[in-house]
Amino acid sequence: MGAYTGWLVIGAEGGLMVGDMLVQLIFFLVLLALLGKFAWGPLMDMLKERESYISNEIDTAEKSREEAQKMQRDASEELKKTRQDAQAIIEEAKKTAGQQEQSIINSARTEAERIKVSAREEIEQEKEKAIQALQDKVASLSVLIASKVIEKELSEQDQQKLIDEYIKEVGEER
Amino acid sequence: MNHEAPLALDVLGIPWLDFNLSNVLMMFIASAIVFIFAVMASRNLQRKPRGWQNFIEWLIDFIKGIIGSNMDWKTGRKFLPLGLTLFTYIFVANMLGVITMAVFGHELWWKSPTSDAGITLTLATMVVVLTHYYGIKEKGAKEYGKDFFRPLPFLFPFKIIEEFANTLTLGLRLYGNIYAGEILLTLLAGLAVSSVGGFFGAAIPLLAWQGFSTFIGFIQAFIFTMLTMVYMSHKVSSDH
Structure with missing residues (x-):
């Protein structure tokens, strides 16, 4: 039991062991150096590399996000422009169609006018011609009547009768 | 219970050079485990x-958190390897004694190296010396010297005492926790092998205590690293 109680006292085995202390110091410093070279060093480098990798990745992601946004903006602008163009084309087409319609109507109207005018002229001419023909006929009839009158010295009655007859004849002929 | 340490006294005829060979062995094993683990984990x-x-x-994030809660990351980043090595080494060293203890002959060979006050005090001293070194390096000798008279000049003696107190408490806290855990484990293991009834009586407390010791081992490694960074920030940061 004496030895056991001796254990409880610091360095009871005969004071602090200077050798142990030196060995501990050397061991620890060597361990520190070795681990620094073979374990902590590479680990720390690894951590740093990962850190820079992640920050790079974040930068890249940020950049590509911006790019994508820009592209999207461009695309939507493009779409808007295209839509406007389409609208303009439709407007244009409508306007042209309206103009064409108007011009077709106009030309049809002038054509109709022209046809009407020419028809009227034709009618006039025909009438003219008919009148001419009638005049010719009347002239020849007068000549005929005159010759008949001359041919037969007719009584007044007969003459009257004859005139009536011819007029009737002419009327029938017409 | 009467285990003795495998001592090697007056090595090479030098009167003050004494070794506890089990400590040397366990320090080597702990360092090797930490090294192998860290290198394996950082392959590929x-x-x-x-x-x-x-x-x-x-783990790196965890230590980063410890450093980050004490100083800004720009000053603190250079202490990350120190914090990582301290934490892993102390944790592994604490765990070694929880897993098992081995006695050959009458000599206790397998134990936590951190259950020896000399070793924990060495670590603590190293840490405090490092804080002074970085204090001078970061702020210059003049500012470093002035810090001993802040905030009031008459506190200078207390500041000096504080440095030694810090060293002692940092080392002895770790030692005390781990050593106490080992003592109880040894007692429980001794009870378990003494008789059949003793085995059944000791099995459950032994398991519970091992679980608790694992927890303590983690907490102590955390506290040691945390306090290292606290002391460090006192020396290197100008806003404290």
Whole structure:
């Protein structure tokens, strides 16, 4: 039991062991150096590399996000422009169609006018011609009547009768 | 219970050079485990972490958190390897004694190296010396010297005492916790092998205590690293 109680006292085995202390110091410093070279060093480098990798990745992601946004903006602008163009084309087409319609109507109207005018002229001419023909006929009839009158010295009655007859004849002929 | 330490006194005829060979062995084993683990975990590093890489990256984040809660990351980044090594080494060292203890002959060979006050005090002293070194390096000798008279000049003696107190408490806290855990484990194990009834009586407390010791081992490694960074920030940051 004496030895056991001796254990409880610091360095009871005969004071602090200077050798142990030196060995501990050397061991620890060597361990520190070795681990620094073979374990902590590479680990720390690894951590740093990962850190820079992640920050790079974040930068890249940020950049590509911006790019994508820009592209999207461009695309939507493009779409808007295209839509406007389409609208303009439709407007244009409508306007042209309206103009064409108007011009077709106009030309049809002038054509109709022209046809009407020419028809009227034709009618006039025909009438003219008919009148001419009638005049010719009347002239020849007068000549005929005159010759008949001359041919037969007719009584007044007969003459009257004859005139009536011819007029009737002419009327029938017409 | 009467285990003795495998001592090697007056090595090479030098009167003050004494070794506890079990400590040397366990320090070597702890360092080797930490080294192998860390190197294995940092092989095949990939941008997208897998397997052990996840774990060690979590560990780095954990230590980063400890440093970050004490100083700004720009000053603190250079202490990350120190914090990582301290934490893993102390944790592994604490765990070694929880897993098992081995006695050969009458000599206790397998134990936590951190259950020896000399070793924990060495670590603590190293840390405090490092804080002074970085204090001078970061702020210049003049500012470093002035810090001993802040905020009031008459506090100078207390500041000096504080440095030694810090060293002592940092080392002895770790030692005390781990050593106490080992004592109880030894007692429980001794009870378990003493008789059949003793085995059944000791099995459950032994399990519970091992679980608790694992927890303590983690907490102590965390506290040691945390306090290292606290002391460090006192020396290197100008706003404290």
